[in-house]
Amino acid sequence: MTERSADKIATELEQLVFTGELSDGDRLDEIKLAKRFGVSRTPVREAIQKLATTGLVTQEPRRGAFVHQPGPVELMEMFEVMAEFEATCGRLAALRISDAALAELDAVNDRCQAALDAENPDEYYLENERFHHLIYESSGNGFLEQEARRLHRRLKPYRRVQLHLRGRMKQSMAEHRDIVAALTEGDADRAAAALRGHVAIQGEKFHHLMANLKAVAK
Amino acid sequence: MTERSADKIATELEQLVFTGELSDGDRLDEIKLAKRFGVSRTPVREAIQKLATTGLVTQEPRRGAFVHQPGPVELMEMFEVMAEFEATCGRLAALRISDAALAELDAVNDRCQAALDAENPDEYYLENERFHHLIYESSGNGFLEQEARRLHRRLKPYRRVQLHLRGRMKQSMAEHRDIVAALTEGDADRAAAALRGHVAIQGEKFHHLMANLKAVAK
DNA sequence: ATAGATATTCTTGTATACAAGATTGTTGAC
DNA sequence: GTCAACAATCTTGTATACAAGAATATCTAT
Numbered sequence: 346m347t348e349r350s351a352d353k354i355a356t357e358l359e360q361l362v363f364t365g366e367l368s369d370g371d372r373l374d375e376i377k378l379a380k381r382f383g384v385s386r387t388p389v390r391e392a393i394q395k396l397a398t399t400g401l402v403t404q405e406p407r408r409g410a411f412v413h414q415p416g417p418v419e420l421m422e423m424f425e426v427m428a429e430f431e432a433t434c435g436r437l438a439a440l441r442i443s444d445a446a447l448a449e450l451d452a453v454n455d456r457c458q459a460a461l462d463a464e465n466p467d468e469y470y471l472e473n474e475r476f477h478h479l480i481y482e483s484s485g486n487g488f489l490e491q492e493a494r495r496l497h498r499r500l501k502p503y504r505r506v507q508l509h510l511r512g513r514m515k516q517s518m519a520e521h522r523d524i525v526a527a528l529t530e531g532d533a534d535r536a537a538a539a540l541r542g543h544v545a546i547q548g549e550k551f552h553h554l555m556a557n558l559k560a561v562a563k
Numbered sequence: 564m565t566e567r568s569a570d571k572i573a574t575e576l577e578q579l580v581f582t583g584e585l586s587d588g589d590r591l592d593e594i595k596l597a598k599r600f601g602v603s604r605t606p607v608r609e610a611i612q613k614l615a616t617t618g619l620v621t622q623e624p625r626r627g628a629f630v631h632q633p634g635p636v637e638l639m640e641m642f643e644v645m646a647e648f649e650a651t652c653g654r655l656a657a658l659r660i661s662d663a664a665l666a667e668l669d670a671v672n673d674r675c676q677a678a679l680d681a682e683n684p685d686e687y688y689l690e691n692e693r694f695h696h697l698i699y700e701s702s703g704n705g706f707l708e709q710e711a712r713r714l715h716r717r718l719k720p721y722r723r724v725q726l727h728l729r730g731r732m733k734q735s736m737a738e739h740r741d742i743v744a745a746l747t748e749g750d751a752d753r754a755a756a757a758l759r760g761h762v763a764i765q766g767e768k769f770h771h772l773m774a775n776l777k778a779v780a781k
Numbered sequence: 782a783t784a785g786a787t788a789t790t791c792t793t794g795t796a797t798a799c800a801a802g803a804t805t806g807t808t809g810a811c
Numbered sequence: 812g813t814c815a816a817c818a819a820t821c822t823t824g825t826a827t828a829c830a831a832g833a834a835t836a837t838c839t840a841t
Binding site for chain 1: 608616637707
């Protein structure tokens with residue numbers, strides 16, 4: 346596998362943002378980062394520009410790049426769009442999904458159930474991700490699949506925290522079963538609605554989480 | 564306005580692709596392009612990487628960047644997603660749009676009608692673009708608006724050609740009126756369906772166009 | 782003459798050097 | 812003491828230099 350160091354640095358910078366070492370508004374100093382990663386400014390710049398296109402950082406000409414953590418409003422907007430992406434995938438998948446993919450979805454859900462029984466959120470998260478990617482793929486629209494994956498990835502850190510909310514895993518599991526049922530029946534509208542709700546509720550949960558955090562912080 | 568030359572080069576490269584000077588599969592030679600634009604390789608590289616994130620070119624490590632013109636299948640996929648974006652904007656806008664925006668939509672449509680009467684596709688195209696951007700904006704979801712604009716822009720060259728098809732402008736006009744009516748009534752489902760159809764038909768028209776071109780070429 | 786191995790050239794990826802605008806600190810006037 | 816103007820410094824943006832892998836041409840053996 347040939348990888349450009351710029352790409353590696355991009356993912357490492359992502360991690361720094363996710364772990365909170367770099368937080369909202371921080372300036373990304375090319376020289377400091379270059380020293381830190383033991384490379385020159387060039388790949389660091391390329392990495393920063395790549396992150397800028399994903400929205401993780403914003404660039405101001407001649408001033409630099411700054412970490413951009415979405416606030417509550419922007420996050421809700423993103424979850425709203427994610428819900429629509431998934432709904433669309435679901436509607437198309439209901440018409441186009443293969444038996445093999447349906448079987449795979451069932452298998453994934455069984456592993457989700459096992460993770461739930463074992464009270465293992467990390468494992469649940471992993472299988473949950475596989476579940477959604479399978480649905481994107483089953484939409485039969487490669488472009489849609491890519492776009493959905495992109496946003497899914499962007500929302501990853503925000504989706505992850507709320508799996509630890511009491512009762513969320515169980516509820517999520519039930520929604521998964523319902524989604525597969527709709528897909529199996531080929532009911533496009535129901536599949537779309539189920540997926541929209543499944544994702545939208547994540548946005549709402551996150552909103553509550555944020556509100557609580559703020560209340561505590563005061 | 565401070566603009567980085569890399570950004571200017573990115574848009575110039577886009578133009579080269581749109582005009583056909585650079586076509587599918589062509590390799591983007593950094594040195595040649597640098598000479599052509601009278602700059603060094605650095606800003607050219609940055610421009611190429613920016614285009615890579617939009618999908619206009621694909622990059623292969625250590626091999627270079629190649630122009631990627633979507634084929635018929637990929638184009639249909641993109642129009643399908645665009646249709647969903649617009650449908651979502653419409654559904655949300657039906658609930659959130661302001662009276663001022665509604666009035667503006669009517670005004671834009673009147674100008675569209677004038678362009679139609681004058682048989683001026685370029686003017687129609689301009690106002691049509693404004694029409695759609697107004698709806699994105701009226702969705703009340705800034706993130707959705709940005710994503711919709713992005714894809715809209717990407718599809719621009721393909722959407723433009725088919726306005727010249729006989730009768731398309733008139734049909735499009737009628738659809739516009741229907742969309743505004745649905746928005747005015749606050750009928751979310753109808754607005755969504757109308758917009759989905761309005762965009763999806765563009766994809767279909769384009770498909771026919773492609774098929775005809777191929778038939779002629781033989 | 783053709784196929785394979787090797788050498789050469791070319792292109793990308795990275796490091797360094799230079800240019801220009803932005804930020805910050807200092808000095809001086811009021 | 813405060814504000815403004817200017818200077819020094821710092822950071823980004825661009826150009827150039829170097830390193831390494833890929834493509835191509837050449838040479839040899841059969």
